[in-house]
Amino acid sequence: MSHDGIHPEPTSFWRKHVFSVDHKVIGKQFMWFGFAWLAIGGMMAMMIRWQLAYPGTPFPVLGDFFFPGGVVSPEQYNTLFTMHGTIMIFLGLTPLLIGAFGNFCIPLMIGARDMIFPLLNCLSFWTLMIGGAVAFYSLTVPLGGSEAGWTGYPTLSTTVGTQGSGETLWAIAVFIIGVSSIMGGINYITTIVRLRAPGMTWTRLPLTVWGLFFTSILNVLFLPVIGSAMILLVLDRVFGTTFYVPATMAEGGAGDPILYQHLFWIFGHPEVYILILPAWGYISDFLSFFSRKPAFGYRITVGAMAAVTILSAVVYGHHMFTTGLSPMLGESFMLLTMIISVPGEILFFNWLHTIWRGSLRMTTPMLFSMGVIFVFGLGGLTGIYLATISTDIYLHDTYFVVGHFHLTMAASALFGAFAGVYFWMPKMFGTVLNEFWGKVHFWFTAVPLTIVFCTMFWSGYAGMPRRYYDHTYVEYLRDLQHLNVITTHAALLLGAAQVVFAFNFIKSRWFGQKATDNPWEVGTLEWTTASPTPYFNFQEIPVVHCGPHEFSNPNIPGGADWIFQTDVLPGEPALPATHAPAAEPAHSA
Amino acid sequence: MTAAQTIPDIASTAPRESARDRTNARLGMVVFIMSWAMGVAVLVVSFLVLRDRQPAWPPEGVKLPSLPVALVATGLLVASSFTLHRAVDRLRRGFRQVNGLWAATLILGLVFSGLQYWLWMDLWTAGHQPWAAGMFESAFYGLTWFHAAHVISGLLALVVGQIGLATGRYGTHKTSTVANIATFWHFVDVVWIILFVCFFVL
Numbered sequence: 001m002s003h004d005g006i007h008p009e010p011t012s013f014w015r016k017h018v019f020s021v022d023h024k025v026i027g028k029q030f031m032w033f034g035f036a037w038l039a040i041g042g043m044m045a046m047m048i049r050w051q052l053a054y055p056g057t058p059f060p061v062l063g064d065f066f067f068p069g070g071v072v073s074p075e076q077y078n079t080l081f082t083m084h085g086t087i088m089i090f091l092g093l094t095p096l097l098i099g100a101f102g103n104f105c106i107p108l109m110i111g112a113r114d115m116i117f118p119l120l121n122c123l124s125f126w127t128l129m130i131g132g133a134v135a136f137y138s139l140t141v142p143l144g145g146s147e148a149g150w151t152g153y154p155t156l157s158t159t160v161g162t163q164g165s166g167e168t169l170w171a172i173a174v175f176i177i178g179v180s181s182i183m184g185g186i187n188y189i190t191t192i193v194r195l196r197a198p199g200m201t202w203t204r205l206p207l208t209v210w211g212l213f214f215t216s217i218l219n220v221l222f223l224p225v226i227g228s229a230m231i232l233l234v235l236d237r238v239f240g241t242t243f244y245v246p247a248t249m250a251e252g253g254a255g256d257p258i259l260y261q262h263l264f265w266i267f268g269h270p271e272v273y274i275l276i277l278p279a280w281g282y283i284s285d286f287l288s289f290f291s292r293k294p295a296f297g298y299r300i301t302v303g304a305m306a307a308v309t310i311l312s313a314v315v316y317g318h319h320m321f322t323t324g325l326s327p328m329l330g331e332s333f334m335l336l337t338m339i340i341s342v343p344g345e346i347l348f349f350n351w352l353h354t355i356w357r358g359s360l361r362m363t364t365p366m367l368f369s370m371g372v373i374f375v376f377g378l379g380g381l382t383g384i385y386l387a388t389i390s391t392d393i394y395l396h397d398t399y400f401v402v403g404h405f406h407l408t409m410a411a412s413a414l415f416g417a418f419a420g421v422y423f424w425m426p427k428m429f430g431t432v433l434n435e436f437w438g439k440v441h442f443w444f445t446a447v448p449l450t451i452v453f454c455t456m457f458w459s460g461y462a463g464m465p466r467r468y469y470d471h472t473y474v475e476y477l478r479d480l481q482h483l484n485v486i487t488t489h490a491a492l493l494l495g496a497a498q499v500v501f502a503f504n505f506i507k508s509r510w511f512g513q514k515a516t517d518n519p520w521e522v523g524t525l526e527w528t529t530a531s532p533t534p535y536f537n538f539q540e541i542p543v544v545h546c547g548p549h550e551f552s553n554p555n556i557p558g559g560a561d562w563i564f565q566t567d568v569l570p571g572e573p574a575l576p577a578t579h580a581p582a583a584e585p586a587h588s589a
Numbered sequence: 590m591t592a593a594q595t596i597p598d599i600a601s602t603a604p605r606e607s608a609r610d611r612t613n614a615r616l617g618m619v620v621f622i623m624s625w626a627m628g629v630a631v632l633v634v635s636f637l638v639l640r641d642r643q644p645a646w647p648p649e650g651v652k653l654p655s656l657p658v659a660l661v662a663t664g665l666l667v668a669s670s671f672t673l674h675r676a677v678d679r680l681r682r683g684f685r686q687v688n689g690l691w692a693a694t695l696i697l698g699l700v701f702s703g704l705q706y707w708l709w710m711d712l713w714t715a716g717h718q719p720w721a722a723g724m725f726e727s728a729f730y731g732l733t734w735f736h737a738a739h740v741i742s743g744l745l746a747l748v749v750g751q752i753g754l755a756t757g758r759y760g761t762h763k764t765s766t767v768a769n770i771a772t773f774w775h776f777v778d779v780v781w782i783i784l785f786v787c788f789f790v791l
Contacts, residue, residue, distance in 0.1 A: 186617055225628070232632070240719060243727055254727070256642060
């Protein structure tokens with residue numbers, strides 16, 4: 001295992017572009033993988049929405065390829081919403097937010113030449129590829145893909161509820177994807193702890209790296225939980241064991257389906273934060289970069305993210321208020337869930353104070369960062385209704401929940417990912433994304449997205465349950481149909497806006513304007529090197545002298561409002577000799 | 590240090606691993622063990638919860654697999670941890686000749702696997718297949734299969750270590766890989782002891 005990225009540049013096509021151990025190539029692989037699955041999962045969302053607005057009418061254009069007579073059948077509808085969730089979370093957002101930018105940014109931002117375990121990094125991507133292949137294959141098996149929802153609750157997900165290999169393959173895919181995430185997590189944690197450049201103290205780390213660090217901790221600790229839960233589910237389905245099959249459901253059953261719900265949400269709640277913490281990290285940096293001000297309360301932001309990381313592990317019970325949880329336990333979970341909004345609020349205030357009276361540069365990454373604040377605000381505030389037992393009993397399993405979690409973990413994470421794509425595009429590919437089309441993309445994403453999920457709050461509050469194939473069968477829901485139509489139209493517009501992004505991305509990637517080395521004028525280490533980044537990242541391992549957000553510091557010479565982290569501020573003490581690069585022999589190439 | 594002087598150093602030309610490299614590799618392993626421990630904890634806690642729901646334990650009509658065989662298997666696995674620890678310890682203190690101790694670990698691990706197979710057969714032939722009605726079969730096969738998958742991984746890693754030691758790829762100049770294999774194997778051992786307590790003691 002090579003440790004500081006001192007592996008020679010490969011020359012063969014396979015080593016260079018396919019089985020590469022270079023963190024930048026792997027990051028881009030994760031990115032394309034994430035984009036491809038976001039497109040598939042997004043198309044599934046369009047089909048779900050079409051069915052909800054116009055039940056029984058053929059899906060336009062593509063319907064004939066996928067559905068008998070072009071109409072989504074009830075079984076296919078179940079598969080659609082199950083796989084939409086699984087794909088978006090495990091195969092779309094996770095690879096994009098954590099895989100792509102984690103791999104690409106961590107070594108560059110901490111001043112290293114590669115990840116600490118480059119081979120493990122490569123394995124992590126190809127394991128994910130296998131997981132994705134299994135998930136895709138599960139859609140094509142004779143009895144159809146998984147139909148038990150992305151949560152896969154037993155007994156629906158055991159053979160009592162769903163026959164065929166689709167559900168089994170789904171569980172196996174989730175397991176394999178989990179293994180891939182754990183590999184990534186081990187790599188990120190060890191890299192951040194061990195490979196920081198001289199002078200890159202913990203308090204000089206960009207907040208992006210902090211976000212990814214906390215996410216990695218959650219990945220490493222909680223993906224094994226879903227892994228073990230999936231092992232038991234596969235054993236139940238394939239070998240006829242009875243871990244989740246109760247005696248009331250099958251002869252000889254001795255298990256407990258609620259056990260699965262506990263295991264799933266012990267993982268599932270941290271998973272929400274696995275997706276949102278990197279996005280928080282990115283935007284905490286971007287808001288400072290584009291407000292030309294230091295991030296307000298850097299240490300407090302880090303502390304709040306740490307608090308969220310810890311609290312996320314002890315609130316999972318709020319997903320299970322309706323399972324007959326002991327009221328005392330339920331109240332404890334309610335209280336803990338309420339407490340998690342305290343560090344959440346601290347983050348909000350820090351972001352708003354970062355923007356406050358800054359010299360704002362309204363670039364596309366800045367717009368998307370502000371978008372995160374907005375949609376996470378909406379999602380977070382509605383979360384309070386779901387954390388309160390008395391209102392949750394009523395709102396449970398309605399579209400209110402769907403609107404809430406889409407705004408928090410889906411829309412916020414997606415906006416964070418888009419901010420990252422627009423921001424790091426110059427460093428990744430050496431070209432700049434078109435700003436005009438970027439802004440079009442932002443507004444045509446943000447406005448329809450708000451309409452989609454806010455109308456869901458209304459329909460959910462009016463009692464519309466999730467996962468129904470056709471609400472018009474239910475008399476009291478017929479009056480809500482016009483709301484569903486509005487939601488669907490907004491969703492179609494939202495989908496169309498992503499086509500704008502795809503064109504912009506492809507055009508800018510290959511024919512776009514060449515980027516300068518530091519187009520955004522920010523000081524973090526990745527911008528000290530060339531665009532696109534050379535193979536070894538840095539000619540010399542950089543020596544860090546200041547924090548990531550030294551904006552508008554009056555001591556900066558020459559009238560600039562920013563300096564690189566490698567620059568020494570006048571009047572600041574130089575780095576102690578013990579941290580000089582000469583003391584780091586492992587770095588010398 | 591006499592042994593180090595009498596045995597020719599087949600790896601003297603290989604670059605020596607720095608303390609920094611060693612810490613990097615060890616930290617990665619520690620993080621992995623934390624992750625794996627979470628997975629094991631989930632299975633064990635699930636087992637204890639499910640066991641608590643049963644009216645009687647072991648359920649009526651279930652005859653536990655042979656306790657003496659399980660005890661011997663446990664003893665052998667614990668012994669293999671000692672031989673492995675001794676091997677790594679010798680390497681760290683500069684003794685190059687550890688092939689015998691390493692091979693002993695491998696053999697003890699293989700015998701343990703044989704006894705594990707015997708335990709499964711003992712239960713299986715008594716009419717308790719995994720799909721038999723009841724929690725005991727589910728839990729016993731499920732958890733020991735999970736453990737066996739890690740025993741197999743551990744044995745493969747031990748083979749890799751043995752080859753590496755024989756060819757001089759690992760040795761006194763590079764101990765982190767063998768130390769990591771040993772850490773993995775020790776935790777295979779720990780998980781087995783937990784399972785043994787779960788099924789044969791409690």
